[in-house]
Amino acid sequence: MKIRIASLLASVAAGSVLASPAAAQHARHSPAEPQQSAEAQADAKTKCEQEADRHRAMGHPVADGACEPAAQSEAAMDHSEMDHMAMDHGSMPQGKPAEGGMDQSQMNHGEMGQAEAASSSMDHGQMDHSQMNHGRTPSQDMQGMDHSAMQMGSDADIPLLPPPPEAGSGPARAAVAIWGEEAMNEARRELVRETDGGMRFWFQGDRLEYRAREGKEGYLWDIQGYYGGDIDKFWFKSEGEGSFGEPIEDAEVQALWSRAIAPFFDFQAGVRQDLTGPERTHAVIGIQGIAPYQFEVDVAAFVSNKGDVTARFEGELDQRITQRLILQPRAEIALSAQDIPELGIGAGLDRIEAGLRLRYEFAREFAPYVGVSQEWRIGQSADFARAAGEDPSVTNYVVGLRFWF
């Protein structure tokens, strides 16, 4: 292996020297000016020291003083004999001699234990990586190696700078002089509008279902939608349920301002109006989005016009069985800060609902489903339910439709 690398090194070294036009390789080593200016040397030294520091930080042995300008004869450099030929010469012919004043041979790349250091600059296509055992040896050397600094060493000579003053400032207006201000301004506005993601309307019937339970048949709707752009949206939600032949049990609508606050989450605030039972209006704040592991979550807190504080957590997870058959576990938890007897809500954990729905996406937008949903009233809420002659635990078998447009 060592012999192989050594011979590769030699061939790379020879190849790069022969292949590179001397003029390009020595762009800064002007023949008329064989000695580098002190300034350039100092500059090179600083860079070298930064480089050396980086290597030290990685645990590579770098001798102190490695960055001292070498003897002038070295600055003039016989490239063919230099040790740092192991570095990436692909970048060298571009006229950015990274070597100015630096004696990289003292950096001991050759002693890095695994010889990967040297190989980093080489054509890996020719190397047998299977022997390098990356899978099992994430050794300190490997981890700490900053190969990029070696390959892109030449980049360090090109400063990261803003445009010079000659580049001008202000908006792009070259076309104004030719086509007129009015025409160009209009076209620019249109371009900005067009590339802004646009405003759109989305409507989703998340759950529109028939529910069968012991002795009763009922229905449920859970819809939402928005109108807006990438960041700000008007968001609306409505949920309700009931049994056939009876007045609607529960129904509410929410109107929210929704603002994207993170890649996967929107902050929402607005009002909720209950449409059944005692007159109630609530202020709403919440977060809706996608949590790690692809959970779709919707968390909201409510303060009613009677001062009651409640909260809800909803989570759904789409599990693709096939490209179109999707199993969706769903959970909803309702909490209350106080007893609200007229609503049958007890303080603390009020209600838990767990569901499992299996849908088939004939189209992404159109997916009928079957499923089961279990609801428990908890604690004081359960007592309220029993008092009202209801079972605090209810199982619903559901058939429904999920759609959006």
Added chain:
Amino acid sequence: MIAVNRRKFLGAGAGGMGLLGLAGAMPAWARGADILAGNARKGLDELSGPNIDLTVARSAFATGNRRGGAIAVNGTIPGPLLRLQEGTTVRLNVHNQLEEDTSIHWHGLLVPFQLDGVPGVSFPGVKPGETFTAEFPVRQSGTYWWHSHSGLQEQAGHYGAIVVDPAGPDPVQADREYIVVLSEFSAMSPHTIFDKLKKGEGYFNYNQNTWTDDYPLSGEDRRMWAKMRMMPTDILDVSSAAYTYLLNGHGPLDNLEYLFRPGERVRLRFINAGAMTFFNIRIPGLPMTIVQADGQNVEPVEVDEFQIGVAETYDVVVTPGAQQAYTLVAESMDRSGMGIATLASAPGARAAIPPLRDPPLLTMADMGMSGMDHGSSGDAGMSGMDHGSGGDMAGMDHGSSGQSEMAGMAGMSGMQMRDTSLLPSDVKVGPGLDMVSMNPVDRMGDPGIGLADVPHRTLDYRKLRALTPHREGRTPSRRMEIHLTGNMERYMWSFDGKKFSAVSDEPIRFAYNERVRVKLVNDTMMAHPIHLHGHFFELVNGAPADRQPLKHTVILQPGGSAQFDLTADEPGDWAFHCHLLYHMHAGMFQIVTVANPDGSEA
């Protein structure tokens, strides 16, 4: 080499079109009635000479079982091939018969900026019923193309090929030559496609990982992807679920034929005029020699397959002969479908059509974690490391990300997908940025998603060398860095976290003749073809400075980086954008302003 007038073969190059006997029978305008009554014709006519008329009109199109509205130029899809001559002056008249504004951008041609055809940047656009004339000297030779830069018209059929014959002898000698315009047709309107992309994550992807797939993903891999809220199968945004892939307007069932005589050198000019599709090109049984990239001659490279990004062009030379026929396969990068043509020694001769290969998966490298992928994701594992393709291990700069990531790899527990401290201060951190590449290595040596492990020779940018040395040898005077940013879930795309609407008054500025090294860092898990108008830049690909290949479009591999050296010597305002149409439409667009030679602002 047999000297043959290449032009006479081009008519046949449109395959079945020659057989239809319609080509050139009537001037395009005279066929107006037909255009309105029925479908646009498949294939392309050739237009040449000093004065060329292009008429943009509503049309319809059908292939296979898909039919829908379209925009045709001179009645065909693709529109006509413009055959120009280097050193002449050409006058191109664009007649707009649409009910909306239109435009034509001459993709890759060096033109005065005001004729570059980008509404809102270089000119106001062409109003309905009006004619726009672009007259300019043709300063170069090679394979280029044209397309609408208005709205989403390009997707609907508003594109075509440009071939510029060199003033001197062509270093590429061939007995025949053909155009291969790659594109897509969808029965769905482009605006509907965009709407679906915005509302439904993975809407067009029917190769998603499921409980029943046979992807080489461990349970751990699957949980890791789910944890990131991303999909390893998110290769292309739009798939064959919406697209039929076209070669010169011909779908897979339309029997496009390229005829050859055994032993002839055949030059194929590939142009990816697709809106959203990277294609993997191969001709089973026939090696291809790449001779030109983005219109600029390169040292010949023989390959068996190459990936062509949206808006790129490659010229290849093949010498068919051993077989009666060869199948030209243009497989979409997500392997959801393919475009098909036949190289045939006699009309009707056919070769076997290979089946679609298994869809590829994104790797650790695609997540911006090059060098950390030590076999954790099945077959994709090593390929992510990119050693086999001449890649370097450069950029294994774990220093910036600490070493816990490496140690914690088993559970991916220490993984940080969005460490915004790694970003320069001018990158805006917000909802539009869902990921930061932890270790964005230079991926010039990557053959493209899905090609790292194919059992034959592929192309990558490191294999490209300019055929002749170019004049520029200066060391860039400064570097700059641009980050490609996005949010797949919200379908937001931008540069430096800012959609064009946020920076429309802050162009990227260059002094005249300034030479700048531009580093593009891809902080997303998608490949983006980045196109700069009005210039050729040189890929910093390890070639000697004067042999760095010249390109107008560069693919940024997911989670990786690429650098190019730009000599900003074309004054004016130029568009700079991702050439995935819907990414540009979502905000991944900027203006580049190059000052005038006299130092005045452009």
